[in-house]
Amino acid sequence: MNDATPAQTAARTRVTAIAGDGIGPEVMRATQQILAAAGAQVDWEDALAGAEAFRKGIATGAPKETLDSIARNGVALKGPLETPVGFGEKSANVTLRKVFEMYGNIRPVRELPGIRTPFAGRGIDFVVVRENVEDLYAGIEHMQTPGVAQCLKLITEVGCERIVRLAASLALAEGRKKVTVAHKANIMKLTEGMMKRVGEQVLKEYPDLQHESMIVDNCAHQMVIRPEQFDVTVMTNMNGDILSDLAAGLVGGLGVAPSANLGDACAMFEAVHGSAPQIAGKGLANPTALLLSAVMMLRHIGDFATARKVEHALYVTLEEGKDLTGDIAAPGQGVGTQAFTDRVIANLGRESAAVPAREYRPITLQRWPAITWYKAAATRELVGVDVFVESERDPRAIGITLAAAAEGSAFTLKMISSRGTQVWPEQGGNTFLVDHFRARFLFREPPKGDAVAEITDLLNRIGRQHRWMHLEKLQRFDGADAFSKAQGEG
Numbered sequence: 001m002n003d004a005t006p007a008q009t010a011a012r013t014r015v016t017a018i019a020g021d022g023i024g025p026e027v028m029r030a031t032q033q034i035l036a037a038a039g040a041q042v043d044w045e046d047a048l049a050g051a052e053a054f055r056k057g058i059a060t061g062a063p064k065e066t067l068d069s070i071a072r073n074g075v076a077l078k079g080p081l082e083t084p085v086g087f088g089e090k091s092a093n094v095t096l097r098k099v100f101e102m103y104g105n106i107r108p109v110r111e112l113p114g115i116r117t118p119f120a121g122r123g124i125d126f127v128v129v130r131e132n133v134e135d136l137y138a139g140i141e142h143m144q145t146p147g148v149a150q151c152l153k154l155i156t157e158v159g160c161e162r163i164v165r166l167a168a169s170l171a172l173a174e175g176r177k178k179v180t181v182a183h184k185a186n187i188m189k190l191t192e193g194m195m196k197r198v199g200e201q202v203l204k205e206y207p208d209l210q211h212e213s214m215i216v217d218n219c220a221h222q223m224v225i226r227p228e229q230f231d232v233t234v235m236t237n238m239n240g241d242i243l244s245d246l247a248a249g250l251v252g253g254l255g256v257a258p259s260a261n262l263g264d265a266c267a268m269f270e271a272v273h274g275s276a277p278q279i280a281g282k283g284l285a286n287p288t289a290l291l292l293s294a295v296m297m298l299r300h301i302g303d304f305a306t307a308r309k310v311e312h313a314l315y316v317t318l319e320e321g322k323d324l325t326g327d328i329a330a331p332g333q334g335v336g337t338q339a340f341t342d343r344v345i346a347n348l349g350r351e352s353a354a355v356p357a358r359e360y361r362p363i364t365l366q367r368w369p370a371i372t373w374y375k376a377a378a379t380r381e382l383v384g385v386d387v388f389v390e391s392e393r394d395p396r397a398i399g400i401t402l403a404a405a406a407e408g409s410a411f412t413l414k415m416i417s418s419r420g421t422q423v424w425p426e427q428g429g430n431t432f433l434v435d436h437f438r439a440r441f442l443f444r445e446p447p448k449g450d451a452v453a454e455i456t457d458l459l460n461r462i463g464r465q466h467r468w469m470h471l472e473k474l475q476r477f478d479g480a481d482a483f484s485k486a487q488g489e490g
Contacts, residue, residue, distance in 0.1 A: 013301045016069040016076040017044040021051045022275025023285035024079030030287035030341040031077070031294050037345040038313070040298060040306045045069050049092045050081035051275075061092025067099060070266055077297055078270040079290060082277075093270075098133050102263035103159065104166040105130040106296070107244040107272070109227075112288075113354050114318035115252040115328055119227065123356070126230040127174070128247050129167040130240025132261060134159045135191075137237045144469050145390045148436040155191040155236060158373045160198035165366055166262065167234035168206045173363045178210040179203055182219040182235040182243065190484060192216075195236050216243065223247055248272075255327055258292035260300070264367050269297040283336040286325040288314065291344070299360050307360070310344075315352035317344050377477040382451055384411065384442035384474040386483070387459070390435050390467040398466070399424035402439050405461040410454035411441035417486035427488040438486070440474070 019028040035042060047066040054061050061081065070076050076096075083091040096102070107128040111120065140152040167179050181199035184192040196213050203211035214222070216239045222229060223243065227250055235243065248257035254273035261268040271289035279285060291314060298307035318324070323343035326334025391398050395416055403413045416424035417438045421431045439462075447454060455471070462468050475482045 012041040012043050013075065013303075014043045014045055014073045015297070016047050016066070016073050018047050018049050018066065018076060018078040018081075020049070020079030020275065021082040022080060022277045022280040024050075024081070024275060026280070026283065026285045026337050027271065027287035027290045028077070028079050030285075030337050031290045033341055034287075034291060034310060034313070034344050034348075035294055035298075035306075038306050038310050038348050040303060040310075042301075045073060047076075049078070049096065050083075053092065054082075060095040062095045062099070067096075070096070070100060070268070074266050075297065075301060076266070076268040077290070077294055078268055080271055080273055080275040082275050094137060094139070096268060097261050100263050100266040100268070101133060102261035102266060102268055103131065103133045103162055104260075104262040105132040105240060105244070106166075106170065106260040106262065107240075107247065108258060108292075108296075109244075109247040109251055111251050112256055112318055113315055113352060114321050114324075115256060117250065117252055119250045122228060124227045124250055125356070125358075126227070126247070127170060127176075127232050128240060128244040129163060129170060129232060129234040130244055131159055131163040131195075131235070131237045132240075133237070135237030137241075142470075144388065145435050148434055153188070153191050155194050156373070157194060157198055157375060158368075160195045160236075161202055162366075162368060164195075164199045164202045164234055166363075167232050168203060168209060169363050169365055171209055171232045172206070173361045175359060176209075176231045178212070178231040179206075180219070180230060180233045181211070181213045182216040182233055182239060183213060184216050184239065185213075186215055190482075192236065199234065219243060220246055223250065245272075252328070254289065255286050256288045256292070258289055258296055260293065260296045262300075262363075262365070264365075267297070267300050269293040269300070283338060284326060284334075285337050286327050287337060287341065288328075299362075302362065304360055309348055312351045312355075313344050313347040313349070315355050316347040316350045319352060319354055320347075379476075379478055381476040382443070382447055382473060383476060383481075384414070384440060385455055385458070386472040386474060387439045387441065387462060387468050388470050388472075389437050389439055389462065390469060391437060392435050395423040395433070395437070396426070398437060398439075401465050402462065405465065406441060406458065409458050409461060410443055410445070410447065410451070411458050412444055414440045414442050415486060415489050416440070417489070420486055422486045422488035429488075440486075440489075442474070 019025040047069045049062045049066050053063050081092045109126050111124045134154050136151050136153050138154045142150050144150050171179055183196040185196040248254050259270050259272045271293055273289055295307045295311045323335045323339045325340050399416055406413050415422050418431055418433050423431050
């Protein structure tokens with residue numbers, strides 16, 4: 001699917017196989033059996049990640065041997081991994097994506113024959129393309145006070161450009177006609193606004209594609225009201241995480257939803273459903289999601305014929321409704337994983353007439369140079385600082401003390417906000433207060449240089465009466481404010 005070259009020997013491709021946790025080994029085994037029966041020229045290299053790695057004390061959930069295998073082969077197929085929830089360990093899934101800069105997550109959303117859903121018969125067929133490595137998933141979090149947590153939402157211009165170009169290239173490769181950029185730019189004008197602006201700019205370079213932008217909550221609404229309108233949708237990481245799961249629900253759920261993670265050097269194909277520990281080891285698991293992910297993998301390595309063969313064998317099996325696992329079978333007619341696998345193998349070579357044909361071609365991706373990306377501004381001005389302080393006092397008292405602290409400094413206090421709403425000077429209303437305040441200080445006169453001495457002086461003055469936890473510079477790039485205003489701030 002991209003121009004990275006997988007490890008190949010005598011026309012065979014070596015693929016890292018991460019079976020994963022819970023039902024992972026069962027669905028991996030089933031998938032490998034079907035691919036072997038279809039004649040896929042793949043050699044497997046088994047690797048470990050997830051729960052067992054965490055139990056061994058590997059905080060990332062991904063041992064070095066696994067990372068080395070993926071780096072060596074350039075292609076991986078992965079089952080579900082368990083991730084500790086609410087503790088310090090990192091998600092092994094996120095680790096694998098970020099270590100190899102697999103910046104593009106592709107989630108096809110296609111109606112499958114025989115899968116009963118409220119949307120069956122409507123011919124749903126679109127793709128969610130999700131930026132995969134930045135946004136809130138950068139995972140940069142801090143406790144600001146004992147009761148206030150912060151997560152940094154980092155959106156880059158180059159990250160937006162990469163994912164939008166991937167979405168456009170995918171649309172062209174699959175003969176699709178339209179790309180929808182979903183965003184929350186009406187609220188987060190700098191971060192989500194960057195996705196909107198860059199998306200619109202980049203897509204102008206693709207005259208064969210229609211393009212539109214859509215507020216992401218409306219996009220979620222429209223996916224349920226009229227999913228047929230979508231062809232390719234592209235969005236930032238968290239929005240894409242949520243909407244791709246919503247979209248999977250339209251066509252049968254995560255148990256039948258494939259996924260690909262693409263980067264310049266590596267690609268990983270995975271089932272995005274959970275590890276289902278309640279049925280693990282019982283031979284009941286449905287391998288459809290991992291099998292369809294493997295179909296995407298076969299296309300990535302250029303084996304389009306085998307991909308079609310496997311995909312249609314699955315379609316025929318679903319259409320006939322024989323030997324289906326319990327999650328998709330008629331009540332009381334479910335079979336085990338192996339019987340389902342055997343049925344798909346028996347149907348290899350048959351083609352479904354019910355599923356509309358779609359021709360797939362290689363995705364042409366721009367390779368991004370291995371440099372530190374830098375964007376220069378023609379002009380930049382430092383106009384002030386936001387200082388975040390911890391206090392149990394009321395805003396009026398905080399304003400008095402901070403204004404007094406600024407007397408004789410290079411700064412004047414402009415306003416204080418609580419969770420984004422101005423609370424000093426008072427604007428009226430009933431803002432619920434917590435012990436976390438942002439104090440906005442502006443320079444009285446334009447500073448010379450980086451103003452480190454002036455900022456340090458201000459922090460020392462503030463620190464005599466308040467705890468402060470962090471500071472943000474207020475800058476203007478090319479004459480435009482590079483910071484947002486609080487609700488109510490003039």
